[in-house]
Amino acid sequence: MLFRVEMTVNLPASMTRAEASDIKQRERDYSHRLQREGKWRHLWRIVGSYANISIFDVRDAEELHELLSALPLYSYMQINVQALCRHPSSVYDDDR
Numbered sequence: 001m002l003f004r005v006e007m008t009v010n011l012p013a014s015m016t017r018a019e020a021s022d023i024k025q026r027e028r029d030y031s032h033r034l035q036r037e038g039k040w041r042h043l044w045r046i047v048g049s050y051a052n053i054s055i056f057d058v059r060d061a062e063e064l065h066e067l068l069s070a071l072p073l074y075s076y077m078q079i080n081v082q083a084l085c086r087h088p089s090s091v092y093d094d095d096r
């Protein structure tokens with residue numbers, strides 16, 4: 001199943017530079033693993049915001065919830081999810 005996920009990050013002002021750098025590195029490593037596994041298919045920065053639009057390809061909503069709630073930045077994110085399905089006018093026979 002494909003999901004569009006919008007993540008907006010809000011780090012608290014009380015977080016030190018070192019803490020921020022550490023959590024961002026852990027987030028990067030985690031996202032790299034999921035991208036290599038083919039579960040995190042797209043990751044795009046929203047221009048001008050500390051936010052991204054991502055496409056996940058997972059078994060179901062439960063798996064997506066598990067993956068998102070394990071994000072190192074999860075406690076500092078607002079996450080918005082939309083389930084996707086094939087558009088009847090799409091000319092692609094795969095899930096591009």
Ligand SMILES: O=C(O)CC1=CCC(=O)O1
Nearest residue numbers: 009027028031050051052
């Ligand atoms: O910077 C972000 O948008 C949050 C994030 C997701 C994966 C990653 O490495 O950072």
